[in-house]
Amino acid sequence: MGDVASAFAEAARLIFAADGTLYGIVFLSLEVSLTAVAVATAIGLPLGAALAIRRFPGRQLLLVTLNALMGLPPVVVGLVVYLLLSRAGPLGELGLLFTPTAMVIAQAILVTPIIAGLSRQVLEDAWHEYEEQLRSLGATPSTAAATLVWDTRYSLVTVVLAGFGRAAAEVGAVIIVGGNIDGVTRVMTTAISLETSKGDLPLALGLGLILVTVVFLINAAAQIIKSAAVRRYG
Amino acid sequence: MLPLILKDVSFVATGRTIIDRVSCEFAAGPRTVILGPNGSGKSVLMRLCHGLLTPTSGHIAWHGSADDVRPRAQAMVFQRPVMLRRAAVANVTYGLALAGVPKAQRDERAHDMLEAVGLGSVANRPARVLSGGEQQKLALARAWALEPEVLFLDEPTANLDPGATREVERIVDQIHASGTKIVMTTHNLGQARRLADEILFMSGGRLADHAPVERFFAQPSTAEAAAFIKGELPWS
DSSP: OHHHHHHHHHHHHHHHTTOHHHHHHHHHHHHHHHHHHHHHHHHHHHHHHHHHHOOOTTHHHHHHHHHHHTTOOHHHHHHHHHHHHSTTSTTGGGOOTTSHHHHHHHHHHHHHHHHHHHHHHHHHHHHHHHHHHHHHTTOOHHHHHHHHHHHTHHHHHHHHHHHHHHHHHOOHHHHHHHOOOTTTTOOHHHHHHHHHHHTOHHHHHHHHHHHHHHHHHHHHHHHHHHHHHHHHHO | OOOEEEEEEEEEETTEEEEEEEEEEEOSSSOEEEEOOTTSSHHHHHHHHHTSSOOSEEEEEETTSOTTOOOSSEEEEOSSOOOOSSBHHHHHHHHHHHTTOOHHHHHHHHHHHHHHTTOGGGTTSBGGGSOHHHHHHHHHHHHHTTOOSEEEEESTTTTSOHHHHHHHHHHHHHHHHTTOEEEEEESOHHHHHHHOSEEEEEETTEEEEEEEHHHHHHSOSSHHHHHHHHHHGGGO
């Protein structure tokens, strides 16, 4: 027990002493995951809106595929991106393997189906309610999609934050394509994994505490935004 | 744009015939009430007229426009008003924007409309926190602001209390007085008597009577219409 207690004490010291190594890892994590979520939102939200509004042959198959992809195992995504970016792979020329960009790509692939799938659900529910009214007013599909996104924006914030939670917490993809290189591609989850196996518990614990805090704050923010919106707009 | 002419219009959904070879004409002027029991096809007929549904067979033609083209100068108010998650006035300007009204005119016109339906004091309140009656009046303002040649109303008072019903009926009369053709569905005989100039009576997806309101109630031309009037009278 003494070991664990002293590890906690050392972790707290690292956090409050603004330890450079620790915060370097934290900032890289946030940078990678936020960029990945931004990319995933830019792709996933329009895709979700299109699937919510448009009816076309093959839509059901696409929905099933999308829902399946929401549960994509991070290590598999990591493996596929690794194969694409490795020297011998089709995108090997770009030299992206073991860079933060590779980690952004992997996490974006992981999160895009989540944002597309969840926003599709939110937007389709709204569409069922709005469809006749919007068509009656003469809205084109793209205008209708924009209206739905705007009217459900608070629910969609929750969707995006769910995607961020997934990205920030996963380790399987970034460790394969990033390689956990100290100071270059080491992020919170990969560092925790490595430091734990090395026996450096204080750094692992400090990072773990920060990671849990970040995820907690994000979920609290989502909750607050949502309930404030419900109070204000009904 | 009027008259609106329906020729042998049928609508079939999942193997069930909901509208069965209806032919009729909606002329400018008189307030037309589509009357009939639940499930008789009133609402579907109205959606076909408004262009939200496409007939399975038959034709719907507006005067002066090509066959099956949906003109813009029409609006519809639904049984359950759909309120966008924004201020009351923004619900009206939204409709005006879609209708191509220049930005500079939208605000003033929207506020005028809200005054006209008695919602001037709640213009900046979120539409979804308004009461049911206020929401339906807002839906009327949103439709009226478009200055439609025809206004379709689908059971606009079915969910409202008597006070709100009276106000909605008064606004519908005002909209009619401003030169808009009114086409409304109801299953309420009292409301049909109060608001209708002519009655279209629907039964089982067919048009069972089409007559001026006095003639319809005095001498219904079909057994179904007679039964409906008789059955409903004690509660109307």
